[in-house]
Amino acid sequence: MMINTEKFQADLLAWYDKHKKPLPWRLSRDPYKIWISEIMSQQTQVETVIPYYERFIKKYPTIKDLAEAEDAELLKLWEGLGYYSRARNLKLAAIEVQENFDGVFPSDLMDILSLKGIGPYTAAAIASIAFDAVEPAIDGNLLRVTSRLYRISEDISLGRSRKVFEEKLRGLISSERPGDFNQALMDIGSTICKPKQANCDSCPLADYCQLAFSEEAVNFPVKTKKLKQKDLYYAALALQNSSGEYYLEKRPSTGLLANMWTFPLVEMNKKEYEAVLSGEAIQSLPDLPESISRTAFLDKLTHIFSHQKWHIAVIQAIPEDRFEVAEDFLTEDKLWLEDMSAIPLAGPQVKIFELLNK
DNA sequence: CATACGTGGAG
């Protein structure tokens, strides 16, 4: 079945004009705002993004503001969104724009693609939405919709499958309204042509779709990759001084939860972890200001990342053991704090803190 | 190319 491209575009864009989601970043064509919205939207649902986006634009209205942002403030603003390297890369890219493009966000696709944190999808999205570049922005939605339109069975988990989808979309995209074309397909994908429900009754593309009203639709796209989390076991040490402040450390600048703050964590195997749960003392304490003679098991919790599952036993130094520490022990990476509102904390630490204040 | 990288919503 051959698709009439002009008619397809007309139907799709007419639907978009009537039904498009009223998103805050769609009020502007400022590439900076489009960029921020696209980065935040990676692997994140739109409803989650909106309040973060509003706060971000208010705090950093221009690229220059972002380039000069303070790292901790930026991370704090990103707290809870996940994939924190996105925030670090945003600032790095803003600095690149200052230095390499005179502070003006580039309009050329390859220039955009050169920026830190921007890959093929985001570059095409920004180029098409902000600069009318005729480039398909191929995200999960477009992959799903396209796979159903053409009954494409290539496994989207494999990088080499990309060209099949790209070829089809290049043949369909509107050269007059490429940005709206991309966003229209994203909206169709997120509101109608969903992973486990195709809803062809309300789809403006049903006439063109090889899998319209077919029970097969939900089996597309084909995706093989499945993730399995690794179980990791920790004791988290809640150490309070006589002022009621907790001892926190900054995590390394690379890897999981880079640069975020944490209660000291002691990694252990499952057997040791279970021993701690049953009240036994921790075998190997980390390098702390003073040794802790007496600890008590408080409670346990779990936290699931995309690739790890943390089992955390929260351990408190009992009140009699509250200790003071010499000021010179504390550095930029170690501190005592009662108010957590000023430092970036990730999921596990937030949960631990809530547990302590229960 | 496979894996690391967060979190919250939906069924």
Next chain:
DNA sequence: TCTCCAAGTAT
């Protein structure tokens, strides 16, 4: 409770 998924990118 469990599994999959959501506007991906870096390495």
